[in-house]
Amino acid sequence: MDALYELLNFGFQFLDSFAFIVLATVGLAIIFGMMGIINLAHGEFILVGAYATTLSFHAGLPLPLAMVAGVVVTTIFGIILERTIIHRLYGRLLDSMVVTFGISLVMIQLTRIVFGNSLPQIGTPFGGISYGPYSYSTYRSVFLASVAVVALVALYVVFTRTTFGVCARATIQDEETARSMGVDTDRMYLSTFAIGSALAGLTGALYAPATTMSPELGTYFLVEAFVAVVVGGPSVLLGTPLAGVLLGTVDAFFANLWGQFMGTVFLLLTAIIAIRLMPDGITGLLRDLREKWGQSE
Amino acid sequence: MSSESKSSLLARVRSPFEGPNTIGNSNAFWASFTLGIVLLGLYPVLFGAYAAESSSVYLVYALLGVSLAFIWGFCGILSFGQVAFFGIAGYTFGIVSINISTYTGVTLGLLTGVLVATLFAALLGYFMFYGGIREVYVTIITLVVALVLHTFMGQTAGSEWAIGDARLGGFNGMVGVPDLAVGFGTTGLEFAGAMHYYIALLVLVATVLGLRALVNSQFGYAMVATREDETRTEMFGYNTTFIKFATFTIGGALAGLSGVLFVTWGNYIDPSEFAITAAAMPVIWASIGGRESLVGTVAAAIVIQWLQLQLIGEWALVIVGSLLIVVILVLPNGIAPGVRDLVASFQENRDKDAGTPAAAEEVSD
Numbered sequence: 001m002d003a004l005y006e007l008l009n010f011g012f013q014f015l016d017s018f019a020f021i022v023l024a025t026v027g028l029a030i031i032f033g034m035m036g037i038i039n040l041a042h043g044e045f046i047l048v049g050a051y052a053t054t055l056s057f058h059a060g061l062p063l064p065l066a067m068v069a070g071v072v073v074t075t076i077f078g079i080i081l082e083r084t085i086i087h088r089l090y091g092r093l094l095d096s097m098v099v100t101f102g103i104s105l106v107m108i109q110l111t112r113i114v115f116g117n118s119l120p121q122i123g124t125p126f127g128g129i130s131y132g133p134y135s136y137s138t139y140r141s142v143f144l145a146s147v148a149v150v151a152l153v154a155l156y157v158v159f160t161r162t163t164f165g166v167c168a169r170a171t172i173q174d175e176e177t178a179r180s181m182g183v184d185t186d187r188m189y190l191s192t193f194a195i196g197s198a199l200a201g202l203t204g205a206l207y208a209p210a211t212t213m214s215p216e217l218g219t220y221f222l223v224e225a226f227v228a229v230v231v232g233g234p235s236v237l238l239g240t241p242l243a244g245v246l247l248g249t250v251d252a253f254f255a256n257l258w259g260q261f262m263g264t265v266f267l268l269l270t271a272i273i274a275i276r277l278m279p280d281g282i283t284g285l286l287r288d289l290r291e292k293w294g295q296s297e
Numbered sequence: 298m299s300s301e302s303k304s305s306l307l308a309r310v311r312s313p314f315e316g317p318n319t320i321g322n323s324n325a326f327w328a329s330f331t332l333g334i335v336l337l338g339l340y341p342v343l344f345g346a347y348a349a350e351s352s353s354v355y356l357v358y359a360l361l362g363v364s365l366a367f368i369w370g371f372c373g374i375l376s377f378g379q380v381a382f383f384g385i386a387g388y389t390f391g392i393v394s395i396n397i398s399t400y401t402g403v404t405l406g407l408l409t410g411v412l413v414a415t416l417f418a419a420l421l422g423y424f425m426f427y428g429g430i431r432e433v434y435v436t437i438i439t440l441v442v443a444l445v446l447h448t449f450m451g452q453t454a455g456s457e458w459a460i461g462d463a464r465l466g467g468f469n470g471m472v473g474v475p476d477l478a479v480g481f482g483t484t485g486l487e488f489a490g491a492m493h494y495y496i497a498l499l500v501l502v503a504t505v506l507g508l509r510a511l512v513n514s515q516f517g518y519a520m521v522a523t524r525e526d527e528t529r530t531e532m533f534g535y536n537t538t539f540i541k542f543a544t545f546t547i548g549g550a551l552a553g554l555s556g557v558l559f560v561t562w563g564n565y566i567d568p569s570e571f572a573i574t575a576a577a578m579p580v581i582w583a584s585i586g587g588r589e590s591l592v593g594t595v596a597a598a599i600v601i602q603w604l605q606l607q608l609i610g611e612w613a614l615v616i617v618g619s620l621l622i623v624v625i626l627v628l629p630n631g632i633a634p635g636v637r638d639l640v641a642s643f644q645e646n647r648d649k650d651a652g653t654p655a656a657a658e659e660v661s662d
Contacts, residue, residue, distance in 0.1 A: 092629070093433055105577055219573050271441075
């Protein structure tokens, strides 16, 4: 019986970690992988989503609507930022990091000045799943993991099966050619950035009932998001879930064994070893393997 | 170079410190450089030992900024983790000097602090550059390393986190770190108060001059070539992996040295030195001052830290962050190259009047 409980603990912890890693990463991965912009303010986009959700909930909106408000506010925020600042940074990788880092600093401090060091929290919905002497939050494990999978599938469909997706990827592959074929590349960049912002807003909205609302909220997401992007490698739509599974397993295993902090430490150690062995991440390794097999045939 | 005949001795003295890779090789530059040092040297005399003691930290931060400007500006490696080496050296100094509470211990702390930071930088650099990790990923990994250290040191509040007599203290930090000193047993020279200021100034000036010499040496040319086009540099037979590794390690050692100077200044260190806002500061100084200019970074570090700590209170980070965004968008290379161009255009106008247009070229390299 104890072994079964251990297994269930591990399973729920895995779903929780997997959901956290994938949701923290998707927005960043889209903006980085598609546009070559490293958004160090990604955590603060999540912050905007979380704060907008919490504030609209306290203003009287029911939670699902408050979450929609969180996503909408973050998307608009992203669009404004793209038009004013980010669009000057395409093709300037390191500058994009430094500038978004500046944005992140400004936003953390402004949040602190305007809202203080914390907001009253929304209760986590759905209650818990009980098994033996233990229980685990349904919301954090089952629900968020399902949303993470749905988000990934939706992105896959959008970027591979729609005209917009084809145009967006064409813009990223070769801007000049895409433009000469009549693609409005400017709008493609803006739309892709808006999708990335919306995903960050979604993450913020989803974690609003499950995390403490403080101005540093974004930092917790940022580290795991970066680790997952790096481990995932160049093909983000495939890399993000693979990294989520690998890192989620490691995190869940060690968190169960020695506590949450050691889970995080081992997650980062795994990431560092993974990068040492596969400089281009999991999808880089897959690509190399495919090329090798292709040659031997 | 019309002035060379007049002051050939001066030209010979300063020649190792100037070349195509440094901004400011003119007489005017060296005159203001010397003036700056003299003014900084007079500061304790004019404002007293207390002011000097509290201002010493700006020189320490300037050294940290220089350690980043060196690797980022000249070799193209953007490290967000300079504070990691800074903090590691600070903690190491604390642990050693608290446990061996004689001058021997403090001297040993200085050496081990810098050594441990250097080794850590070398290990991380080996791992990254020999692992084939590319530019952006280097930045991300260094940032993650700093943030992991932040989390790790933050949870060391318990009494089990003590090394000998030195308690790490979690977010409360490590207290009771002794002043900087050199000596053996009970005889030694202590650098507290205004002396700490002068030591920091001496280290800073020596570092800036040393790095100016280094970046204008063969190794410096190779560094800049690596920054500009790594593949081509490798084709010419340079070991770019080793160049990046060595540059990164030197930068880590300098950051470690500034960490030791920091912890002996406040006699205290806590995990906030590893936090994301702290990690941002060297990048901000180098970006605003001009990452390809060591002196520009020094000036930016001193001015920005002074503004932040003395004047603006809770709006400080908002203002500094906005300044960073504006500078990168308007002057992508920072303020120092802008100043250089301004000086060059002045010079050009003046020389046009005087009829010697060639002199402007020297300034503009």
